[in-house]
Amino acid sequence: MQGDLERILFHETTILSRLDQLAAQISQEYRDREVTVIAVLNGSLMFMADLLRRIPLPLKLDCLSVASYHGRSETSGEVIFKQIALPDVTGRHILILDDILDSGHTLAAIRDKLETAKPRSIRVCVLLSKKKARAREVDADYVGFEIEDEFVVGYGLDFMERYRNLPYIGVLRADLIQQSS
Ligand code: IMP
Numbered sequence: 699m700q701g702d703l704e705r706i707l708f709h710e711t712t713i714l715s716r717l718d719q720l721a722a723q724i725s726q727e728y729r730d731r732e733v734t735v736i737a738v739l740n741g742s743l744m745f746m747a748d749l750l751r752r753i754p755l756p757l758k759l760d761c762l763s764v765a766s767y768h769g770r771s772e773t774s775g776e777v778i779f780k781q782i783a784l785p786d787v788t789g790r791h792i793l794i795l796d797d798i799l800d801s802g803h804t805l806a807a808i809r810d811k812l813e814t815a816k817p818r819s820i821r822v823c824v825l826l827s828k829k830k831a832r833a834r835e836v837d838a839d840y841v842g843f844e845i846e847d848e849f850v851v852g853y854g855l856d857f858m859e860r861y862r863n864l865p866y867i868g869v870l871r872a873d874l875i876q877q878s879s
């Protein structure tokens with residue numbers, strides 16, 4: 699699989715030491731409030747598991763599953779919620795976890811949907827944020843790494859559902875993206 703990458707951006711040790719910092723910041727800021735974490739599957743799976751084990755606070759966890767990509771490397775703008783019932787967020791302090799902030803469509807749709815259930819607060823935490831103009835405005839309160847506008851895979855992030863199990867994050871070779879479209 700490593701041969702499919704143009705280059706590695708973040709090795710596992712780099713990711714985990716950044717998670718130590720993020721977890722410390724989150725733990726400090728939520729020390730007096732019980733947080734309900736809502737993880738966006740499947741992309742945030744590794745991130746969620748490694749981050750939450752570093753937060754020594756009582757917390758609740760729920761997961762959401764959405765589709766916005768339909769297998770291509772461009773976002774469609776339409777965000778489909780895959781479950782019937784939304785997590786119970788009313789009156790709670792919500793922390794949304796996602797793998798990557800790209801166009802902003804996904805996180806804006808999730809934030810808007812959760813807001814209709816009147817949580818006490820909503821914050822957003824992403825492992826990666828692409829430096830680009832967003833189609834929809836999303837303020838991420840916690841960001842692991844800012845990256846250039848390139849297509850990345852690994853550590854939960856996929857291309858057509860592959861590469862999620864790579865323990866590091868890298869840029870996918872452009873010819874592999876073109877071949878499949
Ligand atoms: P957005 O709606 O454009 O912000 O896209 C967010 C979702 O698109 C993420 O949760 C990912 O599933 C996917 N995505 C965006 N950029 C990448 C990338 O570079 N690699 C893998 N998935 C990506």
Ligand code: MG
Binds near residue numbers: 741767
């Ligand atoms: Mg994806």
